[in-house]
Amino acid sequence: MSLESYLILSALLFTIGVVGVLIRRNAIIIFMCIELMLNAANLAFVAISRSLGEASGQVFVIFVMAVAAAEVAIGLAIIVSVFKHRQTINVDEVNSLKG
């Protein structure tokens, strides 16, 4: 398969992630959509890495995965503490910085 088909698939997956962030108000699902976008970027990295015949892109994917793991741990801890304070994780209702 050509590089373009992988990049088009990656763009479509990224767009689905963006639309998910826009239309969903559940903080956990917004987080999952961020993971979708990170994965779309990973797909583009690996596809370009193969097309250039170099392994650097795959090393970047491993860095992205490490950052995503850290981000999920922190983000879910924040969601749990927000839920304990407010009894909701609807991002429209959590709109003030006051605790």
Place this chain on the structure above:
Amino acid sequence: MNPEQILFYLFGAVSLIGAIAVISFRHPIYSALSLIVTFFAQAGLFVLLGAHFVAAVQVIVYAGAIMVLFLFVIMLLNLGTLSAKGAISGKLKGFAVILGILLAIEGVYIAANAISDPPDASAEAATESVNTTTYTIGELLFNEYLLPFEVTSLILLAALIGVIVLVKRESQAEN
């Protein structure tokens, strides 16, 4: 159609359907399970691209560790009853979908045109010759990208400390 193309369309379709299911299911548990399907399909795509190590890491770290975190939090918060009122109004949703379609058109246009400069024949030749083993990735990771690798360990340490501080403050507040 050769087998590689068939597998590409199969895995691509599964990952797209899984991604659409993530954003359309009402209940977060179903979204999480669809996300796992998407991750597995993407691991298949990585195998097609010859990135076997990345595919294994994708299954172990994403589909294994990260999704278990998601499922644990959904279970802990017991969100099934709350998620029904979680959608936005129809007009805003239509606007968001139109913006998304525009973004998709832009992305597909860029993906189809921006990289068309190198001749396809040489690109295909390069794809046949490259065989990235775990050895190659490890060599790059511990020589050329040693500093970013160490910085990654700092990021993980910061995340660890951050989560501990978040949880600790709460338990003090409860006391």
